[in-house]
Amino acid sequence: MDANCRIFIIDDEEINTLQLEHVLQECGEVLSCNDSSKALSLIDTFRPDVIVLDIEMPKVNGFDILKELRQKHYFNDLRIVVITSHSDIEIEEKALSLGAIDFISKPLNLTLCRMRIENHVNFKHQENMLQIAQSSLQSEKEHLRITLDSIADGVISTDDNARINYMNPVAQRLTGWSLIAAKGKHIEEVMSLNDATTGSRSLNPLVMALQENRPVAMAINTQLTSRQGITHRVEDSAAPILNSSDEQCGAVMVFQDVSETMAMAVQMTYLSHHDQLTALPNRVLLHDRLTQAITRAAFSENKLSLMLLDLDKFKYINDALGHHVGDEIIAHVGHSLDKFACNDITVARVGGDEFALVVPHTSTLSNIEPLIEQVLNVIGTPFRIADEQHVLSASVGISVYPDDAKSVEEMLRHADSAMYKAKHEASNSYCYFNDELQLAMNERLRIGNLLRKALDENTLEVYFQPKKDLATNEIVGYESLVRLIDEEGKCVSPLQFIDYAEETGLIYRLGAQVLEKSCIVAKKWLDAGCPKQVAVNISAKQFSDSSLVELVASTLEKTKLPSRYLELEITESALIDCYEQTVTQLKSISKMGISIALDDFGTGYSSLSYLRLFPLNVLKIDQSFVRDMLTDSQALDIVSTIVELAKTLNLKIVAEGIETTEQKQKLQSLGCKIGQGYLLGRPTPFEKNHKQ
Incomplete structure (x- = not known):
């Protein structure tokens, strides 16, 4: 009961x-x-x-x-x-x-x-x-109705003849049919589907689900046209409804409007393949276009050229006028080059101030030369931005398939090497990749690997060249010079690896290691009772690093070297590249009691304002003036002026590159007291200097 x-x-x-x-x-x-x-x-x-x-x-x-x-x-x-x-x-x-x-x-x-x-x-x-059961069923039914009415997907259910018995509000909105009007109608009358590309009629997946008694996904690229003619890109699926006896009693269709998603995908694809500043293809799309172009060239047995173009001295323009003006200039160049984007030619922005042109042509290179000239002429055409006239030049490197490259990666690498060579020759020049460049590239790769290994293993060597009193021949200090030793025990010229280090960013590690090794040697001389000041070269790149002052201070503390035995040599280009930061850092370094020398004075952007604004202690006369002063009156006048200027400003003067007795005597007669060069002593390892 x-x-x-x-x-x-x-x-x-x-x-x-x-x-x-x-x-x-x-x-x-x-x-x-x-x-x-x-x-x-x-x-x-x-x-x-x-x-x-x-x-x-x-x-x-x-x-x-x-x-x-x-x-x-x-x-x-x-x-x-x-x-x-x-x-x-x-x-x-x-x-x-x-x-x-x-x-x-x-x-x-x-x-x-x-x-x-x-x-x-x-x-x-x-x-x-x-x-209770009826109440629960009604509650569940109401919950289901609210759920179906609230979800973002369209839902349509039919009987086993595909005739509609339910549509939620989303389905009514997308199809343009009300539930009252659609009830009892065949789903294909209410839901008009077609292929978005071809426009051909598409079979409704709900009909197929009923025919094959299984879930069916909607075909990709399906478009729904509403009763009012409005189109929507849709996707999703349909499935049969079975009763308790597993007999088919209807079907349900669930679909969603993906029009915005598809548009967003198209937009995202465009953005991921195009440069936002110039709207040109970016490096990703360039790689794809190059791949396709190589395939076509191989099939037709034609040639394909890749032109890499880099604006000359754009960094100085960017730094002087600001990045917003620099961006306008890049946009202008991109728009100018885009005019060449026709007849299968792809124009792309690779990054920064670097652009690329992919140019298919016949089995000869005759038609590429006029195009190169046209490109350089377009770049060199004067234009105005921010009420200022600008005239640009560019350096172009060219790689040719299949002459010097067989793949996309090779073409990019070879064109970059050719552009690098063109940039070091003259403004507005171009260069093809060749065997000589291949050898140079291989050598550059070898030097790079050698340098990385030396940095990783801390095996860089530091040689020391004496600076002597020209009157007494007494050693008054040393300049430390880094040396890289190859697999055969031979010294690699700094000209080969210093530029590489600066381009790749390895200069920071290299500079830190040379500074520490130099300070260690100076401390050994101090401890041995023959204290000598050591001059260490600091590159312009190192001055762009805000932690330079901290590096110098921590190195002195680590090696226990008093600051008066350290001198830092900087070039005039370092003073120019990061003017404000360099002034701040040099003042901090000077306050530590470290001497500061201006190297190669007179060869760069010489200005008396530098000597006044920067806390300098030493001027070094460049060896080119010393070498020519006995035969070139202008060089002699420059040396005389530098010596007098140093006396006036109470700065020490050091002459570099003294190789003959005549040069030494002339410098003495002009009032230069300190010099260095092969006549006075070659750079040698610490051990040999220690014995001296």
């Missing part, structure tokens, strides 16, 4: 209620009432499921109670069993008309009475369970 079922007995005879309470106690919760006038209020409070009601009662009879109950909102939830001692058919009809569903005759047969009430309790329990 259902212990939660409530049974309410209304009978004016107490014996009857007691007997009924006893036999029905296991049927549920039982409450009885002998005063019919109080019955209705008790019913409102107790809210029974089953009422056992005596018809003949004083005060208020059973019919009156039935009439009152019919007015209650919960009347339809009640199961009312009438007790009567009459067998009059009219009484039964009246009771049934008022809502009674069963009768128990007096005198009471308690067994029969219990069985009847049990049946009604069971019926009521089943009714309650059915109501």
Whole structure:
């Protein structure tokens, strides 16, 4: 029995209620009432499921109670069993008309009475369970409806004939059909699909899902045309719906509008393959175009040229005028070069101020020369930006397939090497890659590997060239010079690896190692009782590193070398490249007590303002002037002027490259007291200098 079922007995005879309470106690919760006038209020409070009601009662009879109950909102939830001692058919009809569903005759047969009430309790329990199930089903249905109405995907369900019985709001919006208008129509009438490229009609995947009784994905590149003619790119799938017997009873279609996603993908693809500043193809797309061009050239047995173009001295323009003007200039150059992008020619921006042209041509190179000249002429055409006129020049390197390269990587590498050579020859020049360049490239690669290995293993050697008093021949200091030793034990010229180190960024590691090795040697001389100042060259690149001052300070602290025994040599180009930062760093270095020498004075951007603004201690006369001063009056005048200038500014003067006695004597006569060169001593390792 259902212990939660409530049974309410209304009978004016107490014996009857007691007997009924006893036999029905296991049927549920039982409450009885002998005063019919109080019955209705008790019913409102107790809210029974089953009422056992005596018809003949004083005060208020059973019919009156039935009439009152019919007015209650919960009347339809009640199961009312009438007790009567009459067998009059009219009484039964009246009771049934008022809502009674069963009768128990007096005198009471308690067994029969219990069985009847049990049946009604069971019926009521089943009714309650059915109501709960219906309520749960309705709740789940409503939840499902809200979910389907709220999701971003379109949902359409059909019967097993592909006729629509449901569409959520998204599906209605995308198809342009309301649910009312679409209901009962075949899905292909409502959902018009076609191939986005060809425009041909596409089979709806829901129809295929029903035909093949399996899930079906929508074809790629599918387009949906709404009832109003609006098109959407769509994707997703359809699947059959099966009943409890695994029989097909319909299908569901789930799809989404991917128009914005597709547009975004196209935009992202464009951005990933094009330079944002010039809108030209970038390095990624250049690689792809080169690959395709090589394939076509190989098939047609023609040639293919790759021209790499780099603007001359663009860095100085960029630094002087600002990056915003530099960007405008790059955009102008890109627009100018884009005019050549026709007849299978690809124009790309590789990066920075570097551009590329991929040029297919016949088996000869005759048609490439005029194009190169046209490109250089376009670059050299004067133009105005920010109310200033600019005239540019460029260096071009050319690699030719299949003459010197067989792959994209080789063409890029060879064109870059040729451009590098052109850049070191003259402005507005071009150079083809050749065997000589191949050898130079191989040598450059060898030197690069050798340098990296030496830096990794800390095996760079430092030689020391003495600086001597020209009158007494006494050593007053040394200049440290780095040496790279190859696999055969031979010295590699600094001209070969210093430029490489600066271009690749290895100059920072190289400079740090040379500085430390030099300070270690200077400390050994100090500890041996013969203190000598050591001059260490600092490249312009190192001054671009904000941590240079910290590096110098930490190296002195690490090696325990007093700062007065260290001199840093800088070139005039270092002063120019990072003017403000260089001034700040030199002042900090000078405050440490470190001497600062200006190397190769007179060969670069010589200006008296440098000597006034920078905390310099030493001027070094470049060896080119020393070499020519005995035969060239202009060179002699320059040397004389530098010596007098140094005296006036109270700066030390050091002459470089002294190789003859005549040069030494002339310098002495001019008032130069200190010099260095092969006549006075060649660069040697520490061990040999130590023995001296």
